[in-house]
Amino acid sequence: MPHPYRVRLEAFEGPLDLLLQLIKEHRVDIHAIPVARIAWEYLDHLAGADQLDLEDAAEFLLMASTLMEIKARMLLPVAPAAPGVEVGEADPRRDLIERLLEYRSLRRAAEALGVREAEAGRRFSRPLAPEFYGPETGVMEPLPVTDLAAAMAALLRRNRPEQPRTIPREGFSIGEKMRLIARTLRRRTGERVLFWTLVRTGSGRREIIVTFLALLELLRLGWADARQERCFGRILVGRRGR
């Protein structure tokens, strides 16, 4: 029996959610659930579900059996509770009603939180990725100006003709590599990149190690995450969600 407004089960957070929805459609008081009717419709939904993933469906099925049980017990001439009448101790619906009320209260709380979440998501604080620590805060180690003069004097003394030319060595530090990795990851938001793509081609062992240490530092700071499926396997690096 197809339901006119069949919904996919995944659209519901769980059996309680589905039940609440059905009750709402009938515009009845939770305290006076017409169990027979609701149970029928509930089963319809299960039957009409596109696909019943066993793991996800277990809870829905459990609720179905609870409903059937309540329905059966209500057929027994023990507690003749007319609709709208306060639910008595013996009402087989009591447990279910309490759970529904509690769940509905939770739903409302979650909705209220959702409003706060949306508001909070519209305010942005200063981004403090590790790569910006220094310049971001404008913090520089104090240096007396006399040091500058000394540097210049030394430079001039040293700077005589015929001095052999020094070939500059490639400099790299962990901080520099952190900035580099962070920059790469930021440019590829949502992607994962291979660790090796973070290492420049032709890098020496020392540079690779420094890059790796920089990655570890970013992991420690919670800025990036990395996965390695097995020992010596490839390492996939991504930016960690905010």
Add this chain to the structure above:
Amino acid sequence: MAGEGAGRSPGLPAGLSLRSAVEALLLASSEPLRSGDAAAVLSVEESAVTGTLRSLAEEYRRDRRGFQVVEVAGGFRLVTLPELAAVVLAMRPEITPIRLSGAARETLAVLAYRREATRAEVERVRGVNCEKLLAALLEHGLIEERGRRDVPGRPIVYAPAARFLEHFGLASLDDLPPLSPSVNETSGVRED
């Protein structure tokens, strides 16, 4: 975390106002600025810091600055005006705010309004298995483990973490939106 450096107290540099020092700390803080930490660093009374923070908040509002001081997760933070969200996001598309799923919000609501709960308690209220969800929330730092409950099986107790407060813009758990008593349809049943 923010308190680590509070041991050293360089104090307020000569010629600078408490206002400008607090402002600088607010800007440079990677987490909500705790007034106690700021007070320790500046060698002043905590009440002086809180007072300064509140008057800064008032000053920014009055001067119609593009940012405001908000109280969140037990501290203070300098944030952009919500009205300017679209502008900021157009500039920095990579910071699209995360919105949690309804299931995640429900789970967090149970933990937040009850202050803490075990997995079984969350599952009883929600009526569904919450194992994966709790693991995901833990991984995102929104909740934390808080010991074990002294009942058979010694289940882990979960509680909202500071990050939860930050994500929802709450100053503390006392700042949670009040649970509205069911207005319509029910016959005077108070919820929870």
Add this chain to the structure above:
Amino acid sequence: MAGEGAGRSPGLPAGLSLRSAVEALLLASSEPLRSGDAAAVLSVEESAVTGTLRSLAEEYRRDRRGFQVVEVAGGFRLVTLPELAAVVLAMRPEITPIRLSGAARETLAVLAYRREATRAEVERVRGVNCEKLLAALLEHGLIEERGRRDVPGRPIVYAPAARFLEHFGLASLDDLPPLSPSVNETSGVRED
């Protein structure tokens, strides 16, 4: 990078000033804020943004705020006052302050004592490649580009920036400590 979102232009929200919008962008920007990008996002002329940034810088200085607007390579940035560095560092011990290496000091010294120099000129004095170093100093706002020299190749001319003076507590470049005369004579730095 900062320009990614500049294509979309939400424009200035009604009732908000350009000043507050630019201020918000300055705060939320992870990289130096480019006036062109901000102008595109706000749908205004770039000159309006630059003007606003300069008047904000002036306003913060006048009001003795704890932060300032500095112009660094590629844009503008909101940073804490250098005098408050010790306080900020005490609060956030994880921040590694920018430390000027010996090489950086030498390069700055060359630029400062000569007032300005091209990369080739700096390299001639220092005897080593200075490309990366100049880029880093630019990024930190310690030096700035000042046009191009009218010689073959039209190389960029670098000069110490306002931030350099601030960092060393100098009112102007004339306040630099004099170099001992003997040294000065041998190379004729001042004249060149």
